[in-house]
Amino acid sequence: MISSSTQPVRQPQNEIFDSFYELFIYESIEQIIQKHKNKEASQISSNAPGQQSQQQASTVQQDIYHEIDMIARTLGRKIIDLLIRDIQYKFQTQLDTMKFICTEFWKFTFSKQVDNLRTNNTGTYIFTDEAFKFTGRVSNNDHESKEYKQKIKCYESFVVGLIIGALMNIGYDKVPIVNTQIAGTKLVLTVNVPLPNLS
Amino acid sequence: MSKQQSIHAKQGENIFAKNPKISAELLALTYGAFVHKLIKDTDNAEEVNAILDKMGFNIGCRLVDEFFAKSPTQGLCQDLSDTAKVIAEQAFKMFMGVTAEIANFDGDNKSFSLILRENPLADFVVLPMQNQKLWYSNVVCGVIRGALDMLNMKVNVYFKKDVLRGHDCSEIRVELKEIVKDRYEEDE
Secondary structure: OOOOOOOOOOOOOOEEEHHHHHHHHHHHHHHHHHHHHHHHHHHHHHOOOOOOHHHHHHHHHHHHHHHHHHHHHHHHHHHHHHHHHHOOOOOOOHHHHHHHHHHHHHHHHHOOOOOEEEEOOOOEEEEEEOOOOHHHHOOOOOOOOHHHHHHHHHHHHHHHHHHHHHHHHHOOOOOOEEEEEEEOOEEEEEEEOOOOOOO | OOOOOOHHHHHHHHHHHHOOEEEHHHHHHHHHHHHHHHHHHHOOHHHHHHHHHHHHHHHHHHHHHHHHHHOOOOOOOOOHHHHHHHHHHHHHHHHHOOOOEEEOOOOOOOEEEEEEOOOHHHOOOOOOHHHOOOOOOHHHHHHHHHHHHHOOEEEEEEEEEOHHHOOOOEEEEEEEEEEOOOOOOOOO
């Protein structure tokens, strides 16, 4: 477990219910998906129908994930800007940085702390969050279906984008490799920080 | 002080104290990142307004359930001024963290204005010159429209003034078009 050390707590300012925020995220992702679907439909009608539809569908999905990822990176960068304006925190080691992400950043963004942080001390960190609430509003009769998996993937790219944006703003010049898996309400996030260039 | 507060405002604050919350700045940042992306994509402020309004409508349809789940004592509103008070003092406090003022009721009680002295969505925003046609917080209009739509009220909601455009306050105009009557048809 993460020990809550004696960092100064950020004073809560203007607070709101989380439901509006969650719904907003849900709607914006929905909107992005819709936009790409429309674009695809107009392209298909202009081209000869029935050709390369499989391949096209997968590139559309990639576009959706990429767009969500980019929005989330911007957001992660801005959140870090806001947080380190108010909090006195010393980023001495890599572990400190990761702890900051686990506690302050996670608390600000998802209103709770990460449940578990593990590391192998060579640049790999595994975050576990047992109650990730963003996906609570996504439901489907069949959790194995393709649509459901695609939708969950959208949320995964959102979280990945957030963490990458945050880490890059803290000062990693190389983009860390972040992977995440969401199953139900459990989220497992793996961060691989590339070793610094010593030359 | 407490005597002057209306019953709605008091209720709003009671409910507010009980439930889990997030910082409004997070909402502001997320909203900003998304609107920024929309503008870059479409490059047409009017289109962005329409998209935001439609998104708001979808949010509002669900948010009204959330509202009634969190304030179970809320009964039926007697008339439009009652509705206005609940929106301004309870709903805005719950979901935006600020309260709105009600003003400019017209003669036959069909429309009113909500005045926002501070707008948490627009905390860190400066509207660039080429996007002067954008109503930045247009999602709020959609939310009000969607929420009232679920309560059988067809309304027209639009921004009249916005601080970002240099006005002294943000004004949202709500116009009631009609109240749809529930119709029940008998089964066989």
